[in-house]
Amino acid sequence: xxxxxxxxxxxxxxxxxxxxxxxxxxxxxxxxxxxxxxxxxxxxxxxxxxxxxxxxxxxxxxxxxxxxxxxxxxxxxxxxxxxxxxxxxxxxxxxxxxxxxxxxxxxxxxxxxxxxxxxxxxxxxxxxxxxxxxxxxxxxxxxx
Numbered sequence: 106x107x108x109x110x111x112x113x114x115x116x117x118x119x120x121x122x123x124x125x126x127x128x129x130x131x132x133x134x135x136x137x138x139x140x141x142x143x144x145x146x147x148x149x150x151x152x153x154x155x156x157x158x159x160x161x162x163x164x165x166x167x168x169x170x171x172x173x174x175x176x177x178x179x180x181x182x183x184x185x186x187x188x189x190x191x192x193x194x195x196x197x198x199x200x201x202x203x204x205x206x207x208x209x210x211x212x213x214x215x216x217x218x219x220x221x222x223x224x225x226x227x228x229x230x231x232x233x234x235x236x237x238x239x240x241x242x243x244x245x246x247x248x249x
Contacts, residue, residue, distance in 0.1 A: 132232070133240070134225070134229050134232070134233075136223040136224075136225065137223065138221050138222050138223030138224065139221075139222050140219050140220070140221055140222075141219065141220050141222060142191075142194075142214035142215055142216060142218070142219055142220070143215065143218040143219055143220045144189050144191065144214065144215035144218055145194075145212065145213075145214050145215075146187065146188045146189045146191075146212070146213045146214075147197075147209050147210075147211070147212040147213075148173055148174060148185040148186075148187075148209070148210040148211050148212075149207060149208065149209055149210065150176065150204040150205070150206055150207065150208045150209075150210055151183070151206055152178045152179075152183070152204075152206055153178065153203075153204060153205055153206065154176040154177055154178035154179075154183070154203075154204045155176065155177050155201065155202065155203055155204065156174060156175075156176055156198050156199065156200050156201060156202045156204065156210070157175045157176060157177045157182065157200065158174070158175040158200060159173075159174050159196060159198075159199075159200060159211070160172050160173055160174065160175070161173060161193045161211075162193065162196075163193050163194065163195065163196060164192055164193060165192065165193045166191075166192055167187040167190070167191060167192070167193060167213055168187065168190050169186075169187055169188060169189060169190055170186050170187065171186060171187045172184045172185070172186055173185050173186060173187055173193075173210070173211045173213070174198070174210050174211055176204060176210075185210055185211070187213050188213075189213055189215055190215060191213045191214050191215040191216060191217075192213065192214060192215075192216055193211060193212070193213055194212045194213065194214045195211070195212040196210075196211055197209040197210055197211060197212070198210050198211075221239075
C-alpha cells in the first residue's frame with residue numbers, strides 16, 4: 106500500500122501516537138521512499154512547429170505567466186507560459202527542434218512543496234492516520 110504525505114523537508118520515519126487510559130504510546134515505523142515535487146507542470150506542444158527560442162535555462166526561477174518557450178507554427182508564433190511558480194527542471198527540446206503535437210517542451214517544478222511516497226506493509230498501513238507526525242532521522246526534527 107502506498108501513502109503520500111505533503112511536507113517541506115526530507116523525512117524518514119512516521120510516528121504514531123495512541124492514547125490508552127491517560128498513557129501515550131509512540132510507535133516508530135522506519136520507512137524508505139521517494140521524495141518528489143508536489144507541483145509539476147510540463148508544457149506540451151499543441152501543433153506542428155519549430156522551437157524558435159527558449160527563454161529560461163535549467164534551474165532558473167519562473168513565475169506564473171512567464172514566457173517559457175516560443176514556437177513558430179505556420180505563420181504565427183505561439184508562446185508557452187508557466188502555470189506555476191517554481192524552477193525549470195528539464196528542457197525537453199532545443200532551439201530549431203521540429204515539433205509534432207504532444208511533444209513535451211519544458212518542465213517546471215515547485216521545489217518548496219514536496220511529496221514523500223513510501224511503501225508500507227498492510228499492518229503498518231492500517232496504523233497510519235492523517236495528522237501523524239513525521240520524524241527526520243538526520244535533522245532530528247518532527248513535522249506534522
